Amino acid sequence: MDQPGTYLHWGVIQISVANLIVIGLMLLVFVLALVLPFPGRRR
Amino acid sequence: MTTEERMWTARLRNRATRALPPDQLLPDRQPAYVASWIYVFGVATLAALLVVLVSGGILALEGPQWYHGSPQGHFVNSLHLWSVELFFFTMVIHLWGKFFMAAWRGHRAMTWVTGAIAFLGSIGTAFTGYLVQSNFDSQWISTQAKDGLNSVGVGAWFNVLNYGQMLLFHVVLFPLVLGFLVIWHVLLVRRRGVVPPFADEAAAATPVPQAPQGEEVAS
Structure with a gap:
């Protein structure tokens, strides 16, 4: 916590690894929400 | 119209109950696609x-x-x-889900707009929260942010170096605005209903035979 974060650079884009991980997790949860069956759902 | 019916309290009550009947405000059941x-x-x-x-x-x-x-x-x-x-994690996934569902369909434009403004308002509220941590992090964020806000001409009213103003923005002004937007957004969701998936919208658009007034439809 007392050390500066690690940043990735790609042209004009600069993002911290921590923020990139959070975005990746959001994408993962979004995809899981679309594909995982909802408990108790009957069709 | 009687005198009582003309009173603003009666007009407001009637309008509110017409727009949001109690069983629609707190429904017991939801459409199957919500599962x-x-x-x-x-x-x-x-x-x-x-x-x-x-x-x-x-x-x-x-x-x-x-x-x-x-x-x-x-x-x-x-x-x-x-x-x-x-809050932000789940809100962003909610936003993605509604975006790809085109959740503004079926007279739900205002629901989408209030949600989008609430999202932007949340960023402002969280930002002022970072400014009032009263540590070196908040000092760094405020000195970095001031140039951005000054460059768009709002620095006189949104002075990130003014700790007192930022604290009051964070604990009073922005939560009030955000709270109003969120309540409005939720009431609109209740009024218009949860947006159906594209496949179910076509089925919902099929006209259902209506019984003449005074008769009940056999279930």
């Missing part, structure tokens, strides 16, 4: 917001000496931060 994980993130956002408000209220009651200098204060301070993280 999907993607429909969970709106209410998850609301649940996280509730924790944000309660933990923020405790922080305001106890003050900075407590939340910077005691284990219990550190815990509630962290609870406030992590509930905000969860």
Whole structure:
């Protein structure tokens, strides 16, 4: 916590690894929400 | 129209109950398509917001000496931060889900607009929260942000170096605006209903035979 974060650079884009991980997790949860069956759902 | 019916209280009550009958405001059942994980993130956002408000209220009651200098204060301070993280996490997934569902369909444009403005308002509220941490992090953020806000001409009214103003923005002004937007958004969701998936919309558009007035439809 007392050390500066690690940043990735790609042209004009600069993002911290921590923020990139959070975005990746959001994408993962979004995809899981679309594909995982909802408990108790009957069709 | 009688005198009583002309009173503003009666007109407001009648208008409110017409727009949102109690069984529509708090329904017992939802359409079958709501049984999907993607429909969970709106209410998850609301649940996280509730924790944000309660933990923020405790922080305001106890003050900075407590939340910077005691284990219990550190815990509630962290609870406030992590509930905000969860709030944004679930809100972004809710936004993605509604965007790809084109959730503004079926006279739901205002629901979409209030949600989008609430999202932007949440960023402002969280930003002022970072400014009032009363540590070096908040000093760094404020000195970095001032140039951006000055460059768009709002620095005179939104002075990030003014700690008192930022604190009042964070604990009074922005939560009031955000609270109003969220309540408006939820009431609109209740009024228009949860947006159906594209496949179910076509089925919902099929006209259902209506019984003449005074007769009941056999179930």
